[in-house]
Amino acid sequence: MSEGYILKKTEKSLPLNWYFNQNQFDKEIRKVLSKEWLYICHEHALSQPLSFHTVEISKFNILLVRDKDGNMNAYYNSCSHRGSILKKEKNGKLKSNLLVCPYHQWSYNASNGNLVKTSSIIDPKNFKKDKNCLIKVKFKIWNGLIFINLDNKAKWNSKKVFPDYSDAFSQLNVSNYQIGHTWKKQIKCNWKIFWENYSECLHCPNLHPELSNLVPIYGRRLVDIKDDPNWKRFINHDDPKYKGGMKKGTETWSMDGSAQGHRVEYLEKQTDFPGYIYMTSWPSMFLAIFTDHIRMVRILPLSNELTEVTAEWVFRKETLKDKKYSMKNVVDFAVLVMKQDAEACELNQKGIHNPIRKNGTLMPEEYEIKRFHNWLRKKL
Secondary structure, eight states: OOSSSSOSSOEEEEEGGGGTOHHHHHHHIIIIITTSOEEEEEGGGGOSTTEEEEEEETTEEEEEEEOTTSOEEEEESOOTTTOOOSOOSSEEEOSSSEEEOTTTOOEEETTTOOEEEOSSSOOOTTOOGGGSOOOBOEEEEETTEEEEESOTTOOOOHHHHOTTOOHHHHTSOGGGOEEEEEEEEEESSOHHHHHHHHTOOTTHHHHOHHHHHHSGGGGGTOSSGGGSTTGGGGTTOOOHHHHOSOOTTOOSSSSSSOOTTOOOHHHHTOTTOOSOEEEEETTTEEEEEOSSOEEEEEEEEEETTEEEEEEEEEEOHHHHHOTTOOHHHHHHHHHHHHHHHHHHHHHHHHHTTSSSOSEEEEOGGGHHHHHHHHHHHHHO
């Protein structure tokens, strides 16, 4: 066998009960999701002063807010009085620079989380306002992408957050992109099942005929040319079915394959640009770079068998201003693929409850799943 990425032998998957066992899920939240950088949204979602955004991660609820001066802050979305949620909406805009609890109307300064006032007739002498501030959450804005970390000792390292980091991303000025569309879906599966589905293409010809037509190598159940043990034989092959990339005449991932005249010159000049670049950040997101847009997909567990997937499509300002550009052409294609994946993930989740065996089996092409499993085991 030629050197390549594929596994040289079958491997055992994670224990199947890890995908539904509550104790295992709690352990993953405690040791993984509470320690890693988690993607929240593109900062365009919080572009205006006093705008806010909330997000659920298992039983945690986080609030991000821009104050009246446009400065970003992140807090646990809990009142210091008796723990009520402060903002129940997913997003919105504050009326003033105060965060007011909807339960007992304790109010906090959005700029620093300090308690401004309570609703009691008097504040007892032993009551200290400075001991009842909102609890801050560590955050990082990187190239327009907002991440949080529940571990306040965590340090940001983009190369560790994105092990497959591409220099192309830093050339695109993504912070200047704007959100054109957002799509959410709750999938009845464990968060790890979503990541496993994302990490292989054995299912592509069967479940993604449209995508396999657009990216012919996917139709061979391969993600990369080196997934074929005989890949060297096709090194000079001109057919994308063997060399990878999109089919001839295709410009982007869309219903008709057209970028509608909006192609990034920098990407098009790269001789090795296959038409798409993926960057993955376990456990919470991946992004896909295309010549006319970028798609960010956030994966967050709500429970041991429920995962929320949120996709954002961001575009250059001139693309969004072009009335002839059909965003629907791009969005519909990606949503089609993600819905196909969601259905497969839910079928997978239902099946693992049957007492068939302790572990599943990883085949040679599922090397990326093996890498994900190794990463998770190390964190645990």
